[in-house]
Amino acid sequence: MKAALSAGSMLRGTATTIAFALIVVPILIVVVAAFSPNDYFQFPPPGFSLRWFVEFFGLQTMRDAFVLSIELALASATIATILGTLAALFLARRHGAIAALLQSLFLAPLVFPTLILGVALLLLYKTIGMPVFPGLLLAHCIVGMPYGFRTVLASAQALDPALEEAGQSLGADPLRTLFLVTLPLIWPGVLSGWLFAFIVSFGELNTALFLTGPGVTTLPIEIFSYLQFTGSQLVIAAASSVQIALIVILVAVIERVVGIARITRAR
Amino acid sequence: MKSAWGWFLLAPPLVLALVFFVVPLVYLFWVSLHASSTSELYGAALTLRNYSDVLADSFYLTIVRRTLGVAAVILGLCLLIGYPVAYFVALLPVRRRMLAILLLLFPLMVSNVVRAYGWVSLLERRGVVNSTLRDLHLIDAPLDLLYTPSAVVIALMTILLPYMVISIANTLAALDRRYQEAAQALGASPLRTFLHVTLPLSTPGIASGTLLVFLLTLSAYVTITLLGGPRSKLLVSLIYDSVTAFQWPRAAALAFVLLALALAFTGLILALLRPGRVQGAGR
Amino acid sequence: MSAPGPSPQLASRTRGERAEQHPADVQLVGVRKRFGGVVAVNDVSVEIPRGTIFSLLGPSGCGKTTTLRLVAGFEQPDAGEVYIRGARVTSMPPYRRDFSMVFQSYALFPHLTVAQNVAFGLRMRRVARGDRARGVDEALELVKLRALADRYPRQLSGGQQQRVALARAIVVKPAVLLLDEPLGALDKLLREEMQVELRSLQQRLGITAVFVTHDQEEALTLSDRVAVMRNGVIEQIGAPREIYDRPRNAFVASFLGASNFIDGVVVAREAASIVVETPGTRISVPGDKAAGERVRIAVRPERLRMARTDAHGLPATIRDIVYRGPVTHFYLDSASGPLLAYQQNARAGDWTIGDEVRCAWDADSAVVLDGARE
Ligand SMILES: Nc1ncnc2c1ncn2[C@@H]1O[C@H](COP(=O)(O)OP(=O)(O)O)[C@@H](O)[C@H]1O
Numbered sequence: 001m002k003a004a005l006s007a008g009s010m011l012r013g014t015a016t017t018i019a020f021a022l023i024v025v026p027i028l029i030v031v032v033a034a035f036s037p038n039d040y041f042q043f044p045p046p047g048f049s050l051r052w053f054v055e056f057f058g059l060q061t062m063r064d065a066f067v068l069s070i071e072l073a074l075a076s077a078t079i080a081t082i083l084g085t086l087a088a089l090f091l092a093r094r095h096g097a098i099a100a101l102l103q104s105l106f107l108a109p110l111v112f113p114t115l116i117l118g119v120a121l122l123l124l125y126k127t128i129g130m131p132v133f134p135g136l137l138l139a140h141c142i143v144g145m146p147y148g149f150r151t152v153l154a155s156a157q158a159l160d161p162a163l164e165e166a167g168q169s170l171g172a173d174p175l176r177t178l179f180l181v182t183l184p185l186i187w188p189g190v191l192s193g194w195l196f197a198f199i200v201s202f203g204e205l206n207t208a209l210f211l212t213g214p215g216v217t218t219l220p221i222e223i224f225s226y227l228q229f230t231g232s233q234l235v236i237a238a239a240s241s242v243q244i245a246l247i248v249i250l251v252a253v254i255e256r257v258v259g260i261a262r263i264t265r266a267r
Numbered sequence: 268m269k270s271a272w273g274w275f276l277l278a279p280p281l282v283l284a285l286v287f288f289v290v291p292l293v294y295l296f297w298v299s300l301h302a303s304s305t306s307e308l309y310g311a312a313l314t315l316r317n318y319s320d321v322l323a324d325s326f327y328l329t330i331v332r333r334t335l336g337v338a339a340v341i342l343g344l345c346l347l348i349g350y351p352v353a354y355f356v357a358l359l360p361v362r363r364r365m366l367a368i369l370l371l372l373f374p375l376m377v378s379n380v381v382r383a384y385g386w387v388s389l390l391e392r393r394g395v396v397n398s399t400l401r402d403l404h405l406i407d408a409p410l411d412l413l414y415t416p417s418a419v420v421i422a423l424m425t426i427l428l429p430y431m432v433i434s435i436a437n438t439l440a441a442l443d444r445r446y447q448e449a450a451q452a453l454g455a456s457p458l459r460t461f462l463h464v465t466l467p468l469s470t471p472g473i474a475s476g477t478l479l480v481f482l483l484t485l486s487a488y489v490t491i492t493l494l495g496g497p498r499s500k501l502l503v504s505l506i507y508d509s510v511t512a513f514q515w516p517r518a519a520a521l522a523f524v525l526l527a528l529a530l531a532f533t534g535l536i537l538a539l540l541r542p543g544r545v546q547g548a549g550r
Numbered sequence: 551m552s553a554p555g556p557s558p559q560l561a562s563r564t565r566g567e568r569a570e571q572h573p574a575d576v577q578l579v580g581v582r583k584r585f586g587g588v589v590a591v592n593d594v595s596v597e598i599p600r601g602t603i604f605s606l607l608g609p610s611g612c613g614k615t616t617t618l619r620l621v622a623g624f625e626q627p628d629a630g631e632v633y634i635r636g637a638r639v640t641s642m643p644p645y646r647r648d649f650s651m652v653f654q655s656y657a658l659f660p661h662l663t664v665a666q667n668v669a670f671g672l673r674m675r676r677v678a679r680g681d682r683a684r685g686v687d688e689a690l691e692l693v694k695l696r697a698l699a700d701r702y703p704r705q706l707s708g709g710q711q712q713r714v715a716l717a718r719a720i721v722v723k724p725a726v727l728l729l730d731e732p733l734g735a736l737d738k739l740l741r742e743e744m745q746v747e748l749r750s751l752q753q754r755l756g757i758t759a760v761f762v763t764h765d766q767e768e769a770l771t772l773s774d775r776v777a778v779m780r781n782g783v784i785e786q787i788g789a790p791r792e793i794y795d796r797p798r799n800a801f802v803a804s805f806l807g808a809s810n811f812i813d814g815v816v817v818a819r820e821a822a823s824i825v826v827e828t829p830g831t832r833i834s835v836p837g838d839k840a841a842g843e844r845v846r847i848a849v850r851p852e853r854l855r856m857a858r859t860d861a862h863g864l865p866a867t868i869r870d871i872v873y874r875g876p877v878t879h880f881y882l883d884s885a886s887g888p889l890l891a892y893q894q895n896a897r898a899g900d901w902t903i904g905d906e907v908r909c910a911w912d913a914d915s916a917v918v919l920d921g922a923r924e
């Protein structure tokens with residue numbers, strides 16, 4: 001029995017090591033490659049250089065895509081979180097079939113094949129003549145809304161309902177109760193929802209694939225096109241590292257502001 | 268009064284979800300029922316041709332079969348590797364478990380195109396794997412690792428593996444230890460405790476991990492394209508190609524074929540695993 | 551249970567004249583509320599005169615909280631009307647009604663300091679900054695917490711949090727103060743202390759209050775009037791002493807403390823009383839019932855006197871004796887069933903188990919209950 005136990009735990013330990021390696025190595029490789037001094041990536045790297053970052057920021061299309069991605073992520077995360085928060089506050093204390101239906105609707109983009117949403121939106125936009133940027137922004141809002149909705153819903157449901165009633169009992173109307181009581185208390189949920197929506201928007205591919213247009217391209221799509229049409233060059237490693245660096249910073253912010261526990265529970 | 272406030276909260280998100288999520292999908296379905304047109308987005312005539320073509324054409328069927336095959340292999344690998352890993356992670360002390368889950372979550376935040384590119388730079392002809400093997404004198408000429416179904420499988424599997432691990436680990440970590448203790452107190456060996464208690468109680472995690480991995484496999488166009496190349500196309504590639512060829516009704520029909528696969532699989536998993544029956548067994 | 555009833559001074563405050571001097575601050579008329587299949591509040595009508603504490607007493611789930619929330623406006627009645635200070639508020643949202651509330655969980659805002667919590671209601675009423683600070687100071691003074699004004703709620707003990715909740719509720723000088731089991735989370739000693747404090751504060755400020763509790767002692771200690779509820783219905787309303795001494799039915803009698811029930815048949819009617827034939831003896835009780843009617847009589851254990859067999863009374867045998875400090879409980883068997891008697895230890899006789907006794911009580915200590923059998 002002892003032997004079986006230790007065999008089991010050895011199996012688990014080995015599987016875990018292999019799994020983490022498979023998950024992390026491809027990302028590490030990209031970061032290491034970005035600092036290569038050569039035209040091609042060699043392993044182990046013969047030196048260290050920032051030339052590919054210089055080249056990345058020197059490329060107009062890459063720079064524009066980077067800026068657009070940030071703008072898009074800021075705007076869509078903000079809109080998505082506000083709307084997700086409203087939805088969560090509406091549903092936090094409601095039960096029954098309609099509430100369950102609404103909840104599934106707001107969470108659906110999490111599991112829905114977003115590529116199909118991209119196709120459907122492109123078709124709709126073509127029919128109604130939607131300009132590129134607002135169309136892209138709305139798509140990112142749809143994709144980001146579940147994150148704000150979910151984290152705020154959890155926070156709002158954990159809130160003692162008597163707190164909001166206490167606000168009302170002291171004469172605060174619903175709007176004032178929202179701003180003076182509810183929001184200050186669910187703020188960590190709102191903030192982590194916003195950060196998740198930002199991260200998701202910043203890496204979004206499946207709707208942006210269809211909805212970007214000439215001159216209006218996000219960084220992930222720019223990387224994808226570059227890989228497809230120009231080939232695998234190390235400027236892509238630099239672009240990817242910029243993507244990764246921004247996410248590292250955001251995760252650090254989440255950890256500082258709302259704590260690590262909230263991140264690990266959120267997914 | 269109360270309902271006015273309710274509408275104030277509900278109306279904005281509901282309008283967004285209806286107008287830019289539900290309506291486009293309904294419209295897409297509507298278009299899938301029309302003949303194609305060279306001048307318009309879609310023709311005037313209502314028809315089921317788009318669907319019957321897909322179901323009759325052996326080319327499409329091959330692709331559908333390949334898609335399901337690739338998804339099945341990825342899913343199998345994710346379960347096989349993911350469960351022991353999840354078990355390992357779930358048994359860690361709280362602080363280290365959170366760290367492990369954070370380590371699993373972080374890759375999910377990095378854009379898939381970056382992670383796919385990581386695999387490209389590993390597998391391409393001048394990639395890390397080939398150059399290492401050459402340095403070790405194990406091969407003379409570079410191997411063609413990229414643009415194969417195996418490349419798609421390994422890349423997508425590792426990209427999606429964290430979803431499986433996290434889903435199962437969260438369920439396992441939340442399991443009340445007393446169930447296992449009760450089983451052992453009743454004389455069950457560790458293996459039988461696992462088979463008869465732990466495994467059934469972790470079905471909610473297995474179900475949600477399985478669904479996530481399968482659904483995300485179906486629409487992972489970028490990874491499939493970068494690692495599979497033009498010869499290892501899957502169903503999503505066809506949808507993309509139809510869109511770029513302005514064959515809207517065809518693209519729409521293929522999209523709904525994909526959705527139908529997703530729905531059928533979801534129904535199957537829920538029916539097989541019935542995760543609801545052990546819901547709430549956590550602490 | 552050992553010391554039932556309020557102190558004489560509290561109980562002697564009568565309600566009738568006060569009610570005539572002042573209009574009712576809270577009035578419920580035929581109020582009804584159901585949740586799905588559960589009728590939580592069923593046709594409740596009460597009037598609460600200014601400056602009095604009104605208690606809603608009853609077992610868990612009987613509809614006390616719902617009644618309170620109907621006054622507050624957190625629930626809308628399905629039928630009936632709610633008035634506060636004479637104004638119909640039935641369809642008015644809570645934040646426009648003139649009341650404040652102490653919640654069972656206290657519901658102190660965790661992100662605000664004690665002073666900010668207390669100031670919240672004044673801010674909502676747009677009280678000028680200076681007056682606000684003065685009001686907060688006074689209110690905290692009343693609950694003896696001025697020193698803790700800058701603390702956050704999580705830095706306070708349960709008792710202190712309770713006082714902050716009270717200060718926050720009284721600082722706005724509401725037409726009515728609603729309290730939902732406000733002392734439920736405190737330990738026994740602190741609870742009794744707070745009961746006295748709450749009562750004296752209420753009397754000093756002349757507050758009208760509705761107090762929800764499932765603790766009969768608390769209701770008797772605090773209230774001018776008590777309503778005993780069961781299954782959404784008010785079984786009896788009255789002053790504490792009236793409710794305790796003259797329960798209308800067996801539910802009220804037993805909910806307010808131990809009671810002996812003796813069944814019998816009316817055999818004679820006298821001026822203001824009836825004579826009831828019971829298996830053990832004949833009993834004379836105040837009341838008005840027809841001869842031949844089956845009735846149930848209630849007598850509190852502390853009213854039961856035990857005497858030697860040469861005295862008159864209901865014959866009984868001592869089955870068990872339990873010493874409880876100030877009193878001793880005697881468990882008796884009689885032809886009318888088991889009986890319970892309390893005796894002050896200061897004057898307890900030396901009885902032993904198995905002794906034959908006669909049980910007697912003053913005629914006005916017994917009550918005829920409604921609905922002969924439960
Ligand atoms: N919001 C609600 N939804 C459904 N049932 C409720 C709700 N509030 C109270 N009830 C039901 O109404 C009855 C009375 O509840 P309540 O007023 O809270 O009782 P009490 O405060 O006397 O314990 C109970 O049966 C309770 O389950």
Ligand SMILES: [Mg+2]
Binds near residue numbers: 611614616
């Ligand atoms: Mg209650």
